[in-house]
Amino acid sequence: MSTIITNLFLLFIFIFLSQTTSSLSKRCHPEDERVLLQIKKEFNNPSLLSSWKPHTDCCNFNWYGVACSALINQRVGYLSISNDTNLSSQFPPSIANIPYLEALFIFDLPNLTGPIPHSITKLTKLKYLTISSTGVTGPIPNFTDQFTNLVNLDLSHNNLFGTIPPTYGYFNNSNVASLDLSYNNLSGKLPISLAMLDIYLLELAYNNFEGDASMLFGSNKKTLVIDISGNRFAFDFGRLDLSQTITSLDVSHNKIYGNFPMAMENVTFLNVSYNRLCGEIPKVGYFNTFDVSSFIHNKCLCGSPLPSCK
Ligand SMILES: *[C@@H]1O[C@H](CO)[C@@H](O)[C@H](O)[C@H]1NC(C)=O
Numbered sequence: 001m002s003t004i005i006t007n008l009f010l011l012f013i014f015i016f017l018s019q020t021t022s023s024l025s026k027r028c029h030p031e032d033e034r035v036l037l038q039i040k041k042e043f044n045n046p047s048l049l050s051s052w053k054p055h056t057d058c059c060n061f062n063w064y065g066v067a068c069s070a071l072i073n074q075r076v077g078y079l080s081i082s083n084d085t086n087l088s089s090q091f092p093p094s095i096a097n098i099p100y101l102e103a104l105f106i107f108d109l110p111n112l113t114g115p116i117p118h119s120i121t122k123l124t125k126l127k128y129l130t131i132s133s134t135g136v137t138g139p140i141p142n143f144t145d146q147f148t149n150l151v152n153l154d155l156s157h158n159n160l161f162g163t164i165p166p167t168y169g170y171f172n173n174s175n176v177a178s179l180d181l182s183y184n185n186l187s188g189k190l191p192i193s194l195a196m197l198d199i200y201l202l203e204l205a206y207n208n209f210e211g212d213a214s215m216l217f218g219s220n221k222k223t224l225v226i227d228i229s230g231n232r233f234a235f236d237f238g239r240l241d242l243s244q245t246i247t248s249l250d251v252s253h254n255k256i257y258g259n260f261p262m263a264m265e266n267v268t269f270l271n272v273s274y275n276r277l278c279g280e281i282p283k284v285g286y287f288n289t290f291d292v293s294s295f296i297h298n299k300c301l302c303g304s305p306l307p308s309c310k
Pocket residue numbers: 083
């Protein structure tokens with residue numbers, strides 16, 4: 001849902017940019033045209049892309065899902081392809097050859113398969129990258145600290161596997177605001193470099209991660225939302241160093257032990273169910289608004305809304 005909203009928002013920006021230059025020449029850059037037609041071929045010429053025709057202007061919204069930006073000299077800066085079960089192909093490697101791409105949205109394409117090509121890491125101008133609810137598989141791209149423009153990275157709801165590369169911690173020097181890797185088959189321990197990651201929204205839910213996740217937290221971070229539910233994380237919850245800004249925390253369905261950390265009075269959504277927590281549930285902040293389902297199935301939690309401690 002948030003993807004679609006961001007998507008529309010960006011499209012409006014690009015419409016605005018292209019209209020402010022309506023007096024200028026608006027021809028599609030020949031190199032972008034060539035690459036887009038190659039991408040269409042790699043998508044196996046789906047009917048969704050029937051508007052992508054040679055010798056027509058790919059800018060000015062003549063071509064489905066394509067927008068150019070005046071700020072980058074009418075080069076293709078935006079590409080969004082979504083919601084088509086007919087589209088059946090491997091992930092097109094030529095997407096890596098749209099050099100000025102700032103926003104790429106590929107989602108709700110269940111028959112898009114194969115790995116995300118490593119060459120996608122060439123697109124260092126990307127601000128928004130969504131590859132979500134597709135059939136892509138293989139490792140997540142090894143983005144490096146050259147990805148300084150990235151704001152949102154959403155690779156959720158695919159069949160990606162393997163570990164998170166240590167380079168994901170180095171996003172700390174960029175503008176990354178959200179990272180969503182949830183609903184894949186990622187596994188292993190989180191790299192310790194993620195301690196450097198300082199972002200608003202972090203979603204790692206429903207993968208196969210294990211070990212410690214406490215490095216994601218930190219009192220100096222600006223984190224608002226963390227969801228690490230549905231993994232095999234095992235660490236001492238009571239020793240977490242929470243940020244003052246955190247409002248939503250879902251750690252359900254893991255192997256997390258200990259009691260509750262300090263500084264939870266600003267948390268408005270909490271789910272710690274299906275873990276190994278013990279001791280009395282605190283009575284701070286919004287805790288009186290959390291129902292039983294936020295706490296059930298732990299080792300020995302007690303106190304409201306669970307039965308009182310003996
Ligand atoms: C997706 O496509 C289907 C069928 O083509 C259409 O009914 C539906 O409204 C589309 N959904 C969105 C979110 O565009």
